Amino acid sequence: MSRRGVTVWFTGLSGAGKTTLSQGVAQQLRAWGLPVEVLDGDVVRQYLSKGLGYSKVDRDENVRRIGFVAKLLTRQGVIVLVSAISPYRQTRQEVRQQIGNFIEVFVDAPLAVCESRDVKGLYRKARAGLIQNFTGIDDPYEPPENPEVICKTAEQSIAESVQQVMQCLQDKGYL
Amino acid sequence: MSRRGVTVWFTGLSGAGKTTLSQGVAQQLRAWGLPVEVLDGDVVRQYLSKGLGYSKVDRDENVRRIGFVAKLLTRQGVIVLVSAISPYRQTRQEVRQQIGNFIEVFVDAPLAVCESRDVKGLYRKARAGLIQNFTGIDDPYEPPENPEVICKTAEQSIAESVQQVMQCLQDKGYL
Numbered sequence: 205m206s207r208r209g210v211t212v213w214f215t216g217l218s219g220a221g222k223t224t225l226s227q228g229v230a231q232q233l234r235a236w237g238l239p240v241e242v243l244d245g246d247v248v249r250q251y252l253s254k255g256l257g258y259s260k261v262d263r264d265e266n267v268r269r270i271g272f273v274a275k276l277l278t279r280q281g282v283i284v285l286v287s288a289i290s291p292y293r294q295t296r297q298e299v300r301q302q303i304g305n306f307i308e309v310f311v312d313a314p315l316a317v318c319e320s321r322d323v324k325g326l327y328r329k330a331r332a333g334l335i336q337n338f339t340g341i342d343d344p345y346e347p348p349e350n351p352e353v354i355c356k357t358a359e360q361s362i363a364e365s366v367q368q369v370m371q372c373l374q375d376k377g378y379l
Numbered sequence: 380m381s382r383r384g385v386t387v388w389f390t391g392l393s394g395a396g397k398t399t400l401s402q403g404v405a406q407q408l409r410a411w412g413l414p415v416e417v418l419d420g421d422v423v424r425q426y427l428s429k430g431l432g433y434s435k436v437d438r439d440e441n442v443r444r445i446g447f448v449a450k451l452l453t454r455q456g457v458i459v460l461v462s463a464i465s466p467y468r469q470t471r472q473e474v475r476q477q478i479g480n481f482i483e484v485f486v487d488a489p490l491a492v493c494e495s496r497d498v499k500g501l502y503r504k505a506r507a508g509l510i511q512n513f514t515g516i517d518d519p520y521e522p523p524e525n526p527e528v529i530c531k532t533a534e535q536s537i538a539e540s541v542q543q544v545m546q547c548l549q550d551k552g553y554l
Contacts, residue, residue, distance in 0.1 A: 239455055251447040252427055254440065265429060272426040273448055280414055280457050 207239075209278035210378045211303045212369060214287040215296060215348060216311030217340045218326055219318035221357040221365070222287035225311060228366040230285055238379070241277050243270055245288030258337040264295045271299030278303055283378065291339050293346040307372055310351040311365075315340045317358040352376075382414075384453035385553045386478045387544060389462045390471060390523060391486030392515045393501055394493035396532040396540070397462035400486060403541040405460055413554070416452050418445055420463030433512040439470045446474030453478050458553065466514050468521040482547055485526040486540075490515045492533040527551075 212229065214222040226242055233240045245266075249256070252269045256262040267290045274284045290296050300306040318340065319327040330338035337343045353372050355365035373379050387404065389397040401417055408415045420441075424431070427444045431437040442465045449459045465471050475481040493515065494502040505513035512518045528547050530540035548554050 241451055241455065252444050255430070269427050273451065276416055276448065277451060277455065280416065280452060280455055282455050 207281045208305060208378060209239075209281045209283060210305040210307060210373070210376070211274040211278050211284040211286060211299075212307045212309060212373070213274075213290070213296065213299070214285070214309045214311050215290045215351075217313065217315060217318045217345055218289060218338075219321045219323055220311040220313040221355070221362070222289075222311045224362055225309070225355060225357070225365050225369070226285040226287040228362055229369050232366060232370060233283055236379075239282045241282050241284050243274060243284060243286045243288075245270065245286075245290070248273070248288075258343065260292065263290075264292060267292070267295045267299060271302055274299070275303045278305055283373070289339050289345070291343065291345045293348065296348065305378070307353065307369075307376065308348050308351040309353040309355060309369055309372075310348045311355050311357055312347070313356070313358045382456045383480060383553060384414075384456045384458060385480040385482060385548070385551075386449040386453050386459040386461060386474075387482045387484060387548070388449075388465070388471065388474070389460070389484045389486050390465045390526075392488065392490060392493045392520055393464060393513075394496045394498055395486040395488040396530070396537070397464075397486045399537055400484070400530060400532070400540050400544070401460040401462040403537055404544050407541060407545060408458055411554075414457045416457050416459050418449060418459060418461045418463075420445065420461075420465070423448070423463075433518065435467065438465075439467060442467070442470045442474060446477055449474070450478045453480055458548070464514050464520070466518065466520045468523065471523065480553070482528065482544075482551065483523050483526040484528040484530060484544055484547075485523045486530050486532060487522070488531070488533045 214226050230240050230242050253266045256266050277284045329335045330341040339345050389401050405415050405417050428441045452459045504510045505516040514520050
């Protein structure tokens with residue numbers, strides 16, 4: 205009950221660097237002995253959203269479920285790092301309002317860069333038509349209009365991006 | 380990171396007193412300034428399990444989702460009070476193992492008593508055939524074999540049951 209929790213919500217295209225970045229921030233926070241929980245979209249999907257697909261309705265429902273869990277942890281004083289594509293602006297706005305203490309991090313890399321990285325081989329599959337409703341290819345991504353942080357991961361190092369997020373947490377009094 | 384969390388899992392028939400009891404325990408713990416979260420089966424269903432029904436598969440999935448959230452909160456040092464029918468022994472066993480710090484409270488009232496209370500009017504509907512798969516009527520309830528606490532809510536007061544749970548928390552070093 206002692207400290208203020210917060211949710212740091214990393215949004216962006218697949219391959220933009222959300223997971224890498226959230227893990228980098230988690231590592232720093234843990235090194236400082238702070239209570240941290242990472243909610244990774246892909247992982248959470250297995251536990252909370254079995255059966256949901258990638259339509260707008262299903263994506264929104266998935267984001268709301270992550271938001272619900274993030275809210276519970278946040279109000280218990282945890283720093284929650286959510287990494288999820290969460291492509292719809294309005295739904296991100298909704299979880300922001302639900303959670304209250306909320307920092308939106310736009311992990312901003314051009315589609316071409318994400319596609320060339322293609323860490324999970326998903327862009328290749330999407331281009332080949334083996335996957336439908338792939339964000340950035342045949343499904344929309346609505347960039348944040350006023351995110352607290354923008355990390356241009358194609359132009360700066362991971363360490364620089366991590367530092368930006370840490371600075372924001374500090375500026376807002378969460379550290 | 381300071382204190383040990385635990386999940387107290389209240390299982391039993393609809394109307395056995397799970398919610399009343401978990402709220403009573405929550406009130407005491409909060410009065411002591413301890414970090415508490417109540418996960419009520421009915422409430423959590425709205426947030427995490429929209430679309431799931433009451434088949435065995437769906438009930439198990441719902442219980443697993445509650446278990447996942449309870450695990451995250453527990454490892455952050457929270458005392459999590461879950462109130463959910465959770466009729467299947469094996470699934471409760473599974474969440475117990477996932478969570479680790481786990482106290483199972485069997486909220487044990489005879490079906491006839493639960494039915495006569497019928498707080499939500501659900502037994503009447505189930506008997507009238509308006510609801511199917513209702514635990515205790517046309518769906519099974521598997522009582523715990525070795526619960527840490529048994530609260531006989533038809534024979535003792537709410538205060539006595541609350542006291543039993545508090546005593547167990549204390550005996551196991553969670554207070």
